[in-house]
Amino acid sequence: MKKILVSECLYGGRTVRYDARDVVLEDPRFLKWKAEGRLVPICPEVFGGLPVPRPDSQRVGDKVLTSTGKDVTAEYAAGAVEARRLAEENDVAFAMMKLDSPSCGSKLIYDGTFTGNKISGQGLAVEYLRNAGITVLGEDDIDEAEKLIAIQKEETL
Numbered sequence: 001m002k003k004i005l006v007s008e009c010l011y012g013g014r015t016v017r018y019d020a021r022d023v024v025l026e027d028p029r030f031l032k033w034k035a036e037g038r039l040v041p042i043c044p045e046v047f048g049g050l051p052v053p054r055p056d057s058q059r060v061g062d063k064v065l066t067s068t069g070k071d072v073t074a075e076y077a078a079g080a081v082e083a084r085r086l087a088e089e090n091d092v093a094f095a096m097m098k099l100d101s102p103s104c105g106s107k108l109i110y111d112g113t114f115t116g117n118k119i120s121g122q123g124l125a126v127e128y129l130r131n132a133g134i135t136v137l138g139e140d141d142i143d144e145a146e147k148l149i150a151i152q153k154e155e156t157l
């Protein structure tokens with residue numbers, strides 16, 4: 001059974017978000033994959049050594065900065081490396097990551113001005129995963145994820 005790398009804040013069970021809020025994904029298909037042991041939860045920011053809660057941060061060019069201007073790029077990069085390592089170690093079929101995050105966002109990210117504006121882009125961990133050839137979906141792509149799992153099941157028949 002191929003595994004799926006998922007953002008830990010979607011998986012639940014541990015408080016990992018910067019604001020310590022819960023955003024657990026409760027779609028029955030996601031819960032089924034969880035019960036099957038198919039999901040590998042990772043929080044790149046916590047793996048990078050950042051605390052919970054932690055300051056809001058956004059990608060600004062090649063860096064990641066907090067809202068007060070502190071450079072946290074090294075921590076985000078360390079978490080991204082660990083996310084990629086775990087994806088490869090578990091030979092995941094794909095990843096499903098929390099939308100809009102400076103680590104896990106796969107479609108849009110905040111634009112670095114801390115004004116709530118989003119732009120096309122991806123989080124740092126997603127950038128590392130995609131550079132390693134791993135498909136990354138968002139939590140709104142459950143239908144797509146189901147199709148990828150079905151294809152993978154056919155291939156292993």
Ligand code: SF4
Pocket residue numbers: 007008009010016017018042043044045046098101103104
């Ligand atoms: S880094 Fe990713 S997994 Fe961790 S809290 Fe942010 S969105 Fe969730």
